[in-house]
Amino acid sequence: DQQVKQNSPSLSVQEGRISILNCDYTNSMFDYFLWYKKYPAEGPTFLISISSIKDKNEDGRFTVFLNKSAKHLSLHIVPSQPGDSAVYFCAAVAGNMLTFGGGTRLMVKP
């Protein structure tokens, strides 16, 4: 039973446009959410996080939105750049346990 799901395995976006990556969760005990970016054969790199008491957190080109009633969060990247091409994982937290979604491969075309 997947508690964190990223239903789009891949996403292709034109450079300069917005990338929207989605994540859904089922466990109401999750109280903190993170997004990681991962290149092949490297460890995940932390991007941005959001607490369950907020509905939006912004850091430069990256904004995370949380809809707690829908158990849904999304990562917006504006404007998208070719260097953003990677696999993006959302992760949800209960205690000190991270549960990862399956990842979405983002491809930003020049």
Add this chain to the structure above:
Amino acid sequence: DTEVTQTPKHLVMGMTNKKSLKCEQHMGHRAMYWYKQKAKKPPELMFVYSYEKLSINESVPSRFSPECPNSSLLNLHLHALQPEDSALYLCASSQQGVYGYTFGSGTRLTVV
């Protein structure tokens, strides 16, 4: 120092070998983790150490043996592995809860 350092970066071992993966952090984090990641899959939690004590073992086979010698170091001892154990092994650390959760760059393990 805001990094988690893992060595070696690559390791090829036979099924009868004994090897160890090492992880080090100097951020004062008191929780350290081992994850296993197969291609095109999310990281899977293996072990959690909290304040140098093993707090979570996610039903990992005994051929993987974790060790936390001190608050900065985490080892993963490998013995009699199978080819299906080939994967990227990631170490992570965090402060209380998941504050500052940071991953190392991983060890790419190949079992032949």
